[in-house]
Amino acid sequence: MTLRIAVIGGGIGGLTAAVALYQAGFEVDVYEQAPELTEVGGGINMAPNATRVLRGLGLTEGLDREGVRPCSTHQRRWRDGRTLQRAPLNPLCEELYGAWHMTIHRADLLAVIAAAFPAERVHLGHRLIGLSDHGDSTEAWFENGAHIMVDVLVGADGIHSAVRSALFGDEEPAFAGCVAYRGLVPVERIADLALEYGSQSWVGPGAHFVHYFVSRGRLLNFVGWTEHDSWNREDWTDRATIARALAAFEGWHAQVRTIIAAAETCFIWALFDRDPLPRWSVGRTTLLGDASHPMYPFMGQGAAMAIEDGATLASCLGAVGDPADALRHYERLRLPRVTRLQQMSRANSGDRSPDTLRWLYQFDTADVVPTQV
Numbered sequence: 001m002t003l004r005i006a007v008i009g010g011g012i013g014g015l016t017a018a019v020a021l022y023q024a025g026f027e028v029d030v031y032e033q034a035p036e037l038t039e040v041g042g043g044i045n046m047a048p049n050a051t052r053v054l055r056g057l058g059l060t061e062g063l064d065r066e067g068v069r070p071c072s073t074h075q076r077r078w079r080d081g082r083t084l085q086r087a088p089l090n091p092l093c094e095e096l097y098g099a100w101h102m103t104i105h106r107a108d109l110l111a112v113i114a115a116a117f118p119a120e121r122v123h124l125g126h127r128l129i130g131l132s133d134h135g136d137s138t139e140a141w142f143e144n145g146a147h148i149m150v151d152v153l154v155g156a157d158g159i160h161s162a163v164r165s166a167l168f169g170d171e172e173p174a175f176a177g178c179v180a181y182r183g184l185v186p187v188e189r190i191a192d193l194a195l196e197y198g199s200q201s202w203v204g205p206g207a208h209f210v211h212y213f214v215s216r217g218r219l220l221n222f223v224g225w226t227e228h229d230s231w232n233r234e235d236w237t238d239r240a241t242i243a244r245a246l247a248a249f250e251g252w253h254a255q256v257r258t259i260i261a262a263a264e265t266c267f268i269w270a271l272f273d274r275d276p277l278p279r280w281s282v283g284r285t286t287l288l289g290d291a292s293h294p295m296y297p298f299m300g301q302g303a304a305m306a307i308e309d310g311a312t313l314a315s316c317l318g319a320v321g322d323p324a325d326a327l328r329h330y331e332r333l334r335l336p337r338v339t340r341l342q343q344m345s346r347a348n349s350g351d352r353s354p355d356t357l358r359w360l361y362q363f364d365t366a367d368v369v370p371t372q373v
């Protein structure tokens with residue numbers, strides 16, 4: 001009998017898992033609390049380990065239509081713009097790691113993934129409020145009164161995961177002491193900068209600033225990280241003014257300040273993570289993405305890990321007969337890799353040695369999943 005699987009959360013992680021599970025032949029439904037599928041916050045880097053999985057799901061055409069393959073990465077000093085490091089990205093990434101690096105607007109990425117999944121199986125306005133594992137099935141309840149009984153339930157409901165709380169109890173995420181300003185700039189406003197078609201990162205005291213193209217090159221995305229003692233919602237709003245972002249990057253190179261000043265929208269984002277969990281699954285219920293292993297974004301790998309999780313989960317459920325065994329197998333395969341990345345992101349180690357990059361980018365979920373267990 002075909003397994004019925006509920007994925008809670010229609011973010012990048014949940015939808016990728018849904019596509020992978022659907023393509024593997026399972027009966028999959030996604031339950032998303034929001035009234036529509038959407039992603040805020042602008043752009044995202046998709047490293048080769050993530051684009052490899054998305055390519056395997058047949059999404060290359062959509063990604064190339066919406067995203068950008070940056071030609072290079074250029075690291076510069078905050079005040080005088082001096083080059084600290086410069087390296088080619090594409091097409092070299094494909095030669096070195098077998099897949100390309102991409103920068104893309106989050107909403108575009110989500111739309112490309114969602115297009116590969118039947119829309120009628122995405123249930124919007126469904127906020128999970130409770131669940132119960134019965135050994136051979138899982139039952140779940142939603143705020144709108146809906147109720148489901150499925151063979152497997154996957155919590156892909158982000159850093160404040162209700163599924164995680166139901167399985168392992170409540171615990172507040174830890175503030176990184178860091179906030180990120182994120183903005184999008186229409187490229188015609190900064191044409192005078194004549195930026196090359198790549199990513200740039202600027203390094204300064206207690207802060208750094210990254211910019212890259214998204215939306216077929218029509219928008220420049222920026223993220224500026226600065227240190228910050230404490231975070232409380234009353235003092236900050238999620239939408240930052242451009243003036244506030246400019247003040248945070250006072251004294252920085254004219255290029256950085258020109259980009260911030262030209263922004264169309266500017267958000268502020270506080271950074272949180274959690275300690276690694278020793279396990280993610282209880283019976284026929286498991287976790288995926290930020291629900292199981294939120295990490296600081298300094299390695300640019302949070303969504304990539306969620307994407308790898310989805311592919312691995314689908315392979316395990318396909319290869320291992322008993323669903324609870326398959327979930328245990330899935331977490332055993334995933335835990336060491338994501339825990340190492342959580343730790344690297346927390347240490348902000350900046351380890352970009354060739355060995356580390358190979359470990360990170362050459363990784364292929366297909367290599368670690370046995371066909372039979």
Ligand SMILES: Cc1cc2nc3c(=O)[nH]c(=O)nc-3n(C[C@H](O)[C@H](O)[C@H](O)COP(=O)(O)OP(=O)(O)OC[C@H]3O[C@@H](n4cnc5c(N)ncnc54)[C@H](O)[C@@H]3O)c2cc1C
Pocket residue numbers: 008009010011012013014031032033034043044045046047126127128129156157158159160161162180223269271288289290291297300301302303304305306
């Ligand atoms: C500043 C910043 C920059 C980043 N840059 C990168 C990068 O360049 N590359 C990269 O790979 N990663 C990056 N990340 C990390 C990445 O954004 C996350 O790891 C990723 O989005 C997590 O995806 P997810 O699907 O697991 O969770 P989420 O995106 O949080 O999705 C969870 C979904 O579940 C829904 N939901 C929540 N609760 C419920 C409920 N009770 N019932 C039903 N639905 C629910 C939510 O509405 C949401 O749609 C960055 C993060 C930050 C903060």
